[in-house]
Amino acid sequence: MRSSISIALLLFLFVVGTAQSQNFKMQSSSDIKVEGTSNIHDWELDAEQKSGSAVLESEDGKITGLKSLQVTIPAESLKSGKGGMDKNTYKALNTKKHKNIEFNLEQVKDFQDAGNNNYKVKGVGTLKIAGATKQIPLDFTMNVNGNKIKISGEKTLNMTDFKVDPPTAMFGTITTGEEVTVKFTTNFTK
Template structure:
């Protein structure tokens, strides 16, 4: 009888510890891993298509329920002047359009998770809405992505499209206005947290 009571106590302590450790992981803010994450902005111009890539970003994600793919919070910050095209003249025009002297970063903050569909093996299709702030102008946008959860690692992968003018950004021009940039841009991202 005494042995059975001790065993029951140990089993109870083990279950409580396991539940608390899972909840701790879920409540913990996982940090964006800059080295293995990528964010690209793609667009068009009257001359050729163009692309810039973020070299410096940070952020956090918390999971309300890892097994169900429920996100508690998500925030991303991209340093505006870390967007690089490999061409200094294009970068200069980009920074001017983004008003980087005044607005140092681009921000995304999750507002609401609209839908989560489990694809199995810790992979989820997620539909969200969030506040995107560029050059000081904030706008709510839809953002859909695939989320993979493995242990204490989370990966988000997706893309979104919008018009620069929605954020009061004049599409950049070059060579005295002879080269004009298209208004539509696409952001493609692979964001890793741990």
């Protein structure tokens, strides 16, 4: 009886011991852009500052899932290269009151191994912009190479869903479209 309990305990410890989480931190080399349109020309904002983390799950050295993903962008680090446009953007985002744009992955709906250390992920997370929080679906690809992860994708959003009025300029003669596309290639390391 005692030996069967010992064997069961050893098997339990072996099974538990093979599953592990790996923590990664976002690198400054990550690229996050917001692209939009106006009645004059298309425009683009670059996130010059960003931070975040990711936690991978693995078993027996094989990646089995993405446990968490979190990204924070200081709203006033979004830069277009045009001071007037940046001011209008910050006003629309109410950056005096709401300092950060935040994304937090809440659930992974589908995680597929696409071969060559690439994975396709379908998830749902919360996105907070200008103080408004909304749950959004987000599909992206992930490449794992040793101690490095690259997560890439894009998501189109309607600014009014976050109670953000599209910025205008020149007394309303220049108007931006309601939709923006966020494109990201983010790098994480252990």
